[in-house]
Amino acid sequence: MKVLFKRNWLTPDHYRIRVRGKAEVHEVKEEWKDKLPSSAKIVDEAFIIETEIPEVVPETLSEMGNYLAADHERQAVEMAGEIEKAAYDTLKASKEERTKRNRQAGAARAREALAAKKEKDNVKVD
Structure with missing residues (x-):
């Protein structure tokens, strides 16, 4: 049910x-x-939650201007949100790249230190 x-x-x-x-x-x-x-x-099985979407029909030219201005404002807000998301994604990718480079540099230093230690251990004092 x-x-x-x-x-x-x-x-x-x-x-x-x-x-x-x-x-x-x-x-x-x-x-x-x-x-x-x-x-x-x-x-019942055929129940659908009704959502009301108000239909705006401007009656005068000034109301139409206000309606279109509000639509432009909404588009500007949406575009600003998209720009902010793109900037966040770029920043996140740059942080991930920096972390990757730091990890690789640390691994390279560890390999060099291990090689130096092995070389030091292999040198025999006569």
Whole structure:
């Protein structure tokens, strides 16, 4: 059966049903029907959570200008977010590259020290 949960719920067999957002529909066993929380609603198979998307139809030219300006602002914010993400990815890649070079340099120094120690041990004093 399908149940609409408004809050997280721990099932009788200790499985956590998490709700992200306002409400979510989850599949639940029939035998748990009497153990459901009071905020849960049993829904039919064809239940769909309706999300309202307001349709904006500007009536005047000034409203249309405001609507388009808001759209440009939204696009500018999205573009700024994309630029910030690209900068973060570049910085992360540069840090990873620097870490890799440091690791390689440390390994090279360790190899040189080991070779020097072996060479020192192989030299016999007469």
